[in-house]
Amino acid sequence: MFNGLVLGALLALISSGLTIIYGTLGVLNLAHGAMFMIGGYAGYVAYQLSGSFLVAIAAGAIFMMFVGIVMERLIIRHFYSRPHEDQILVTFGLGIVYVETIRFFFGSLSKSVPAPSWATGITNLGFMIYPTYRLAVIGIVAIALLVLYLLLYRTKLGMIVRAGIEDAVMVGSLGINVYRVFMIVFGIGAMAAGFAGIVNVPVAPITPDIGEAILVEAFVVVVIGGVGSFPGAVLGGLIAGEILSITAMFDPSLSQAMLFAVMTLVLMLRPHGLLGSQGRS
């Protein structure tokens, strides 16, 4: 149960980036796994240079936001009005380019960043012993999700973003530059992926293709929680984490299958996901 919370927290953070981008821009971002991976590598480089975990986290997040903004300006914005298939193809292609670029520079051997000194070691929780850093991850992710929530629901920017989802033309006619907002949203979504990427490195050393498996799980989380719904991504992430860890207690080999079985069940009973709305028109 408890282990699922940790797994779920990370999944929630990755999926929230994915769902914000889809919910706002309508772009299904298949490069999200690769962006998660790049965040990890950016953090790794920063750690090598600075020796500080905090610098690594900041670097992973900020660098990925920068990459996200450039990517949106140069490529993604030309695809807003194109069909979903085109968006899927272009983001899928970008993902491959990212993975191979990283592989070219860093090779296939895994890279690692140690957990910060205040979070190394093992904590005895009474009922079980658990790595301290994994406990810290819950806190780090909770703070990150809170910041995202405040940004989206308690600021003017967030209001414009949510209004843009409802009716981009109307927002535009109010004199607000919607495309500028979209760029910022893509940057924030990318930053969430990059942040999750570097936070995950002390748990699982990075290799260029580590994002692939994560992308699949993140999509499942988004579908369970409701496509485009931020609270849905958080709930979906926690549910997916619990499914994976509880199934693993009985038969680890079934845990992935169980995840997809639950996704199928959710799709049958609530086609828009647990917290999803009737979808965009």
Added chain:
Amino acid sequence: MTVFDKPRTRRAFLQAGSVLAGGALLPSGLILPAFAAEHPALGTYPAGSSGDSVFVGISVPRTGTYAASGEDLIKGYVLAIEHLNAGHDLMHKISPNLKKGVLGKTVKYGIADSQAKPNTAVQALSKFISENKAVMMTGSVSSAEAVANNKLAQREKVIYLPGISGSNDTTGKDCVRYSFRECFYAETAAKAIAPVLIKNIGKNKKIAFLTPDYTYGHTVRQSMEEHLKAGGWTVATNQVSPLGTTDFSSYLLNVANSGADVVININFGRDAVLSIKQAKDFGIIGKMTLVVPYNTPFLAKEVGADIMAGVFAATDYWWTLEEKFPLAKMFNDAFRGKYKSNPEWGANAAYMQVAMWADAVERAKTFYPPEVIKAYEAGYKVQSTVGEVWFRGADHQLVRPVIVTRGKKPADMKGPDDYYDVVDVVPGEGLMQAPDAFGCKLGDYT
């Protein structure tokens, strides 16, 4: 005398004829009376060897969990092919039969990414057969792909040489006439390392296995369990995880609660790196003794010497064997000269596979596969980087030593790559099961 020794005019005729007829007729396995010089057409013969060069198809994982080992294998293959084409001295030292090229022909190659998936590997190799008329196919890091490639080789009648494959099945129940394995495997690894473990760790220990869920993992687990019984070791838990797992926490929690004394980690590639690092995070390493029965290339480099210090592992090759074997020194020097790093055991296995194939072809004096296979099966001894080795005709497994290593403490390392002490080089003969013990039936030559 072979077709290649015949006068120029006849050779030119054969070449032209095979180009005309090759594509359409040969794959169907029809015998072509016009070319029935010495051998009937079979597989890619004679189309693949009628020109000045022959083609070798390499398929290894370049992406995914086993990518690092795949890249190491490629380095070994490329170096070996370069050495063959240049008539390098090391090739001549391995076998005096080896000269420049193979039967005087230049060796060309192509590389494909198998992703360690059997179907992808088989597709890639099939393409090398149909489009490049490959005379030999090689490469694998997962035994699942090696076994699938074995079946392809037998069906298409093209020789296949696994790269890394640790399952008993590869030269056991899934052995084929057309495949030959160089590297050590579950049974020899277990039989070599078990006495060392019992002697150093003690008797009557409880084991927690971390096992990848496919033929390699299961056979290593079986062989280890079998050979550790001699010391009264019993199994406390066996945690089976799918290939490519990134989070081992669920399995490790089960291990932590199992009451085991020793963790035997069979995972390979990135799975090994992640599971060992996470086992450290969970406080399992330190409380339980880690053992790696089938060592992953670059493991110590990736998880760190501090974690691997004192850990016993069985492996195929380790670069410091150059102190003991002159050919290892030659190989390492050539490898370092080209790649500026030390070879891992995959690179060595790849190099030796290519060299021993060329040796078998030279002795057969033809690329006609059944003759090459018979040359392999003759048990001819060649000099390898780990001493004298030969193929066992009955199951096509190389008789070669297993290297038992122990991780050095960081303070004892003499250089950045000096991760292991070589504890023992255990001769292969005594380690191998009877050829039919794992159900090997080789199948037909034609």
